[in-house]
Amino acid sequence: MVEIGAVSITLAFFVSVYVAVASFIGARTGRREFVRSAENGAFGVVFLLTVSSSALVYALLTRDFSLKYVASNTSRDLSTFYTITAFWAGQAGSLLLWAWILSIYMALVVVYHRKKDRLLMPYILGTIAVVSSFFVYLLAFVESPFERLPFALEDGRGLNPLLQNPYMAIHPLSLYLGYVGITVPYAFAMGALLSGSMGDEWIKGSRKWTILSWTFLGIGLILGARWAYLELGWGGYWAWDPVENAAFMPWLTATAFLHSVMIQEKKGMLKKWNVFLIIITFFFALFGTFITRSGIVSSVHSFAQSDIGPYFLVFIGFVLVFSFLMFVLRLDSLRSENRFDSILSRESAFLFNNIVFLGAAFSVFLGTIFPIVSEVVRGEKILVGPPYFNRVNVPIGLILILLMGVGPLISWRKASKENLIRNFSYPVVLCILVMLALFIGGIREITPLLSFGLCAFVVATVFLEFIRGVRVRVRRGENPLVSLVKMVSKNRRRYGGYIVHLGVVLIVIGITASSSFVVQKEATLRAGESMSVGNYTLRFEGLNQYTTRSKHVTAARITVYNSDKKIDEMAPEKNVYRFEGNREINQETEVALRSTFKEDLYIILTDFDSEGKATFRVLINPMVSWIWAGGGVVVLGAVISIWPRMSERREEIVRYSVEVSKNGTVKI
Amino acid sequence: MKNRKIAIAIGIVLLVFSYLVYGGVKEAKVYYLTVTELKERMPSVYREKVRVSGKVVPGSIKKEEDGGLRFRISDGNETIEVRYKGVVPDIFRDGVEAIVEGKYSPENVFFANVLLAKCPTKYESADELLKNKKENT
Numbered sequence: 001m002v003e004i005g006a007v008s009i010t011l012a013f014f015v016s017v018y019v020a021v022a023s024f025i026g027a028r029t030g031r032r033e034f035v036r037s038a039e040n041g042a043f044g045v046v047f048l049l050t051v052s053s054s055a056l057v058y059a060l061l062t063r064d065f066s067l068k069y070v071a072s073n074t075s076r077d078l079s080t081f082y083t084i085t086a087f088w089a090g091q092a093g094s095l096l097l098w099a100w101i102l103s104i105y106m107a108l109v110v111v112y113h114r115k116k117d118r119l120l121m122p123y124i125l126g127t128i129a130v131v132s133s134f135f136v137y138l139l140a141f142v143e144s145p146f147e148r149l150p151f152a153l154e155d156g157r158g159l160n161p162l163l164q165n166p167y168m169a170i171h172p173l174s175l176y177l178g179y180v181g182i183t184v185p186y187a188f189a190m191g192a193l194l195s196g197s198m199g200d201e202w203i204k205g206s207r208k209w210t211i212l213s214w215t216f217l218g219i220g221l222i223l224g225a226r227w228a229y230l231e232l233g234w235g236g237y238w239a240w241d242p243v244e245n246a247a248f249m250p251w252l253t254a255t256a257f258l259h260s261v262m263i264q265e266k267k268g269m270l271k272k273w274n275v276f277l278i279i280i281t282f283f284f285a286l287f288g289t290f291i292t293r294s295g296i297v298s299s300v301h302s303f304a305q306s307d308i309g310p311y312f313l314v315f316i317g318f319v320l321v322f323s324f325l326m327f328v329l330r331l332d333s334l335r336s337e338n339r340f341d342s343i344l345s346r347e348s349a350f351l352f353n354n355i356v357f358l359g360a361a362f363s364v365f366l367g368t369i370f371p372i373v374s375e376v377v378r379g380e381k382i383l384v385g386p387p388y389f390n391r392v393n394v395p396i397g398l399i400l401i402l403l404m405g406v407g408p409l410i411s412w413r414k415a416s417k418e419n420l421i422r423n424f425s426y427p428v429v430l431c432i433l434v435m436l437a438l439f440i441g442g443i444r445e446i447t448p449l450l451s452f453g454l455c456a457f458v459v460a461t462v463f464l465e466f467i468r469g470v471r472v473r474v475r476r477g478e479n480p481l482v483s484l485v486k487m488v489s490k491n492r493r494r495y496g497g498y499i500v501h502l503g504v505v506l507i508v509i510g511i512t513a514s515s516s517f518v519v520q521k522e523a524t525l526r527a528g529e530s531m532s533v534g535n536y537t538l539r540f541e542g543l544n545q546y547t548t549r550s551k552h553v554t555a556a557r558i559t560v561y562n563s564d565k566k567i568d569e570m571a572p573e574k575n576v577y578r579f580e581g582n583r584e585i586n587q588e589t590e591v592a593l594r595s596t597f598k599e600d601l602y603i604i605l606t607d608f609d610s611e612g613k614a615t616f617r618v619l620i621n622p623m624v625s626w627i628w629a630g631g632g633v634v635v636l637g638a639v640i641s642i643w644p645r646m647s648e649r650r651e652e653i654v655r656y657s658v659e660v661s662k663n664g665t666v667k668i
Numbered sequence: 669m670k671n672r673k674i675a676i677a678i679g680i681v682l683l684v685f686s687y688l689v690y691g692g693v694k695e696a697k698v699y700y701l702t703v704t705e706l707k708e709r710m711p712s713v714y715r716e717k718v719r720v721s722g723k724v725v726p727g728s729i730k731k732e733e734d735g736g737l738r739f740r741i742s743d744g745n746e747t748i749e750v751r752y753k754g755v756v757p758d759i760f761r762d763g764v765e766a767i768v769e770g771k772y773s774p775e776n777v778f779f780a781n782v783l784l785a786k787c788p789t790k791y792e793s794a795d796e797l798l799k800n801k802k803e804n805t
Binding site: 161162233234235339340343348351352355356359363366367370371380381382383384385386387388389391392395396522524587588589604606607615617 | 671693699719756
């Protein structure tokens with residue numbers, strides 16, 4: 001099996017190169033047989049990489065400790081589930097996963113687009129194949145998952161305990177689906193640039209692929225945050241760690257792209273900007289993989305490092321130079337068909353949304369690479385920590401929420417006074433009322449006041465949209481519920497987008513509350529003693545020590561009272577792994593969490609001694625669960641907006657409805 | 669020209685951005701030093717917030733009465749004494765690469781308010797993997 005896996009990787013490299021070459025020859029000469037052969041080659045690559053991936057899974061499951069990868073990442077006592085997830089626990093496996101996912105995307109693109117986008121197809125395929133060749137090259141010749149040890153070991157070193165968490169098992173997978181998926185819209189853009197057909201085809205073709213990878217990136221980010229919250233045991237979920245930033249940057253620019261393509265579709269504007277954005281997004285996706293994998297900046301999330309960094313730098317450099325060269329060559333054909341008529345218009349709201357998103361991405365980028373830049377420029381390593389990111393991104397975030405409320409309701413071209421009053425008077429009133437109520441309620445800090453107020457503003461605008469849409473249909477004699485369902489299903493993209501906005505609002509509320517109003521307390525207790533935090537009283541009952549199959553567990557039994565009423569029992573743990581291979585982690589802290597929609601009670605057992613004394617750090621994090629719930633709503637909205645349409649006629653309806661709304665009314 | 673208004677607005681946005689970034693960097697910058705570099709900058713470094721990395725000297729980790737931690741870190745050349753109170757990362761132990769952030773006091777003690785530990789890289793050479801095994805069995 002192992003030999004088959006190694007051989008198919010090598011073959012996959014040559015086939016990838018062939019697909020790239022044949023596509024470009026076919027595209028240049030117009031000879032269909034080359035293109036057809038390349039398309040078949042794409043299926044060859046996905047087949048070969050599926051074989052290698054299966055071979056690796058097989059080696060992992062059979063505990064083939066003659067393989068370095070298996071010996072480094074698994075052990076005999078590891079459960080089957082985590083043995084499979086060890087596939088992407090290390091460097092070589094992660095690369096294989098990257099390449100494999102890419103080959104699947106490549107094959108899907110061939111299946112869905114070879115008939116529809118004949119002109120672009122060879123270039124699209126060629127571009128994806130070049131990227132694929134790079135990754136498969138690394139796998140075949142630099143960092144193979146099938147590298148053998150001189151002799152087989154008795155047992156492996158085991159999987160890092162921090163990675164033995166269900167979230168960690170799926171979060172990298174989701175992130176990779178996102179990172180890799182960005183390749184597809186990038187390839188469509190390159191297809192347009194290379195073929196010189198700079199119409200909207202590339203945007204129409206790649207739209208759903210972009211939303212798809214954007215969604216996966218978002219899920220990956222949320223799951224990563226949740227993992228950090230549960231597993232790293234410091235009470236927070238986001239630390240502006242380089243690896244977190246690495247996934248956040250392409251997400252930001254992809255979000256900008258998703259918005260600005262609408263302007264190109266509807267108005268024929270921002271064409272250059274869109275090409276530029278997708279190139280930058282692809283750059284960030286590659287850069288993210290590079291940061292995670294090269295160990296160039298220190299991070300709590302990077303679990304594998306090696307010397308593939310230089311290869312990545314060369315490839316990223318090549319991508320940037322080539323893309324921007326093509327971009328400059330085609331600038332002429334990227335002329336805008338329309339001009340901005342007014343600063344108070346939907347076009348300019350979208351433009352500012354884009355600038356702000358790009359600015360956010362750039363500021364995060366700058367903060368992430370600051371140590372490297374300062375070392376090169378001044379010879380000193382200077383870091384900028386979370387204060388930098390918060391200071392820059394909190395105002396940016398507030399502006400984005402404001403634009404999120406303004407964008408969907410303001411009219412195209414030029415907003416009239418009537419339009420502004422009609423659409424924004426209720427939301428603005430609600431916004432002010434919410435801020436006033438919170439101020440009276442005792443909140444005096446400006447950031448949460450603004451944030452909650454703006455969230456209310458957005459929610460009001462979204463509801464206004466839904467209510468108006470439904471009301472129009474009800475007037476025609478429809479049942480309100482039926483008309484709501486019909487309205488959403490006929491304009492999936494639009495209402496899906498609104499639902500995404502609502503999800504983002506929930507996330508923002510959660511982030512604002514949990515970052516502004518944390519209560520924290522630390523205490524050392526003997527058995528029987530209590531401490532009180534906020535409304536809670538925690539009684540420490542004693543320590544429980546026992547040994548399971550894989551670890552020695554010390555659990556502190558705590559009874560939780562809410563003003564004299566017993567509400568729960570909780571048990572934060574500190575564990576020592578039995579197995580030597582896992583000893584690189586001294587102790588593993590398992591926090592105890594009691595989560596409600598109001599707040600999370602988060603207990604960390606920081607220390608204990610032989611006399612039974614234990615030290616706890618207790619946090620009350622308000623509304624953290626809103627973040628996870630909001631993530632779910634975002635995904636729901638995204639799924640609604642990419643769900644396949646019944647027919648392409650719907651597109652015309654969307655355009656029509658927008659035409660009408662120019663007069664300030666929204667009709668469907 | 670209508671586009672001029674847009675251009676001015678974009679200009680303002682960019683200025684605000686630059687201000688935010690500039691202010692943020694100024695406020696949040698932290699020098700990242702090795703233990704030797706810290707010692708070289710000795711008098712001037714006392715009041716500055718710095719981040720220092722080094723290996724935890726084996727056997728130097730001591731718990732204090734108040735639950736705080738005392739240990740030494742070294743870059744192979746110079747060594748400093750560190751005091752820290754707070755959440756200790758799971759992978760913190762003898763010999764690990766630790767990163768501390770805080771201030772160095774004139775009594776030659778580093779008061780840290782942040783303690784990070786770097787994951788030892790999984791990708792050791794095959795030789796080391798084999799050697800490890802032999803010691804354990």
